[in-house]
Amino acid sequence: MLARSSLRATRALGAAKSGATKTAQRNASSQSSSESTGSWKDTALLGSSTAFAIGSVGWYYYQFGRPAYAMTVQEEGLHPAKYPWEHEKLYKTFDHGTLRRGFQVYREVCSSCHSLSRIPYRTLVGNMMTVDEAKGLAEEHEYDTEPNDEGEIEKRPGKLSDYIPNPYKNDEAARAANNGALPPDLSLMVKARHGGCNYIFSLLTGYPEEPPAGAVVASGLNFNPYFPGTGIAMARVLYDGLVDYEDGTKATTSQMAKDVVEFLNWSAEPEMDDRKRMGWKVMAIGGVLFAISIWVKRYKWVNVKTRRLLYDPPPMKGPNRPDNVTVGSSFRK
Ligand code: HEC
Secondary structure, eight states: OHHHHHHHHHHHHHHHHHHHHHHHHHHHHHHHHTTTTTHHHHHHHHHHHHHHHHHHHHHHIIIIISOOOSSOHHHHOOOOOOOOOGGGSTTOOOOHHHHHHHHHHHHHTGGGTOOOTTOBGGGGBTTTBOHHHHHHHHHTSEEEOOOOTTSOOOEEEOOTTSBOOOSSSSHHHHHHHTTTOOOOOOTTHHHHSTTHHHHHHHHHHOOOSSOOTTOOOOTTOEEOTTSTTSEESSOOOOOTTOSOOTTOOOOOHHHHHHHHHHHHHHHHOTTHHHHHHHHHHHHHHHHHHHHHHHHHHHHHHHHHHTOOOOOOOOOOOSTTOTTSSSTTHHHHO
């Protein structure tokens, strides 16, 4: 079979070849008759159209083909590594021990510069501390009361419904205390920065001992390769042993950074655990409903799908009937 088909292919090739030779001969003979008419014009036309085609491809690539960067790589900052965050996995929740430690790091280190203005004390209850602990923390700060009968506003100790207070009276005071830079609110920081947890972790742990040779660091700024522009107004804040964890965890720089980042992830999306649980419920119930819907569909269609349609032509009458004269005629009637 193979041999035969290859034989046929060879024959076809031979035929094509002889055909091509014939055409070439014919071309040559026709060219020789009308010798040099327009040959340089043909060449020029061919050359210019080739140049035009190449030029337009080049122009198109120049316009649309190259990747466009809004910032240079240096301006954008070093891309953070991807860390295997436990709490980001689909079937994992926040670790509440971590949240408690992270809040401790925020309170003892970050809260002197950064506000956490979207977090009331009541949300800490059950997530990282008891009611009494949260009440005690709230009472450490004073808040304004409603105006009394004389219209005076007095001070009262904080309650669970109060929000974590800002370290500065206003943005201007914050800037004045930080060399002109405003420490941003950290409540939604994990969602507000490209790279989320990975970025903040890298930022906190990424301060080199010395800026690399050749790096230009403006006065009042600190070198951090992960920060866009590499010059950040926040100095390195986490050092080994800076806080005393009550659960005995060793407070290394990376441990504190990890804890505070997970805590900031909680503050940015406190509903994450509920959302994941709801997601699993939806998947489970949706899966069962889907299976049932397939079964119902098969149940409803079974009569249609298992039906066998036969075409039974009506018997022909008259002289054209093929078996009119044959033996079968009596059988058909
Ligand atoms: C001494 C004050 C100070 C402390 C303490 C401090 N920060 Fe900052 N932080 C700043 C300032 C100022 C900026 C603004 C930097 C800038 O814009 O150059 C900043 C910026 C940031 C940013 C935003 C970076 C960006 O991409 O814009 C994050 C995230 C951050 N700090 C996290 C923390 C965390 C977490 C802690 C606690 C572990 C902390 N900071 C402690 C002063 C501080």
